[in-house]
Amino acid sequence: MIQVSWPVIFYVPLALNLLVVSLIGLFYFIRRYEPHVRYANERIYRCAACGHVYVDSRKMPLLRCPRCDSLNEAVRTH
Ligand SMILES: [Zn+2]
DSSP states (O other): OOOOOHHHHHHHHHHHHHHHHHHHHHHHHHHHHHHHHHHHTOEEEEOTTTOOEEEEOSOOSEEEOTTTOOEEEEEOOO
8 A cells, every 4th residue: 555645645746737727728828929029020011913812031122922923012900
């Protein structure tokens, strides 16, 4: 028989619960924070000719549509 003291039985599941909760909290915090960082240096382009939507991180005022090759302006997202 394994000798386990009562504080260990009580505190280990509690510590594991706290760890899981804090990991989930951290995961959601990163998920919530990430899109702001990503959209900050990405531009969304919507093709006026074919309606194709594409994203590019380069700071280009005009970018060619990968589908029909017509030039389009970046859509303002903010
Ligand atoms: Zn197009």
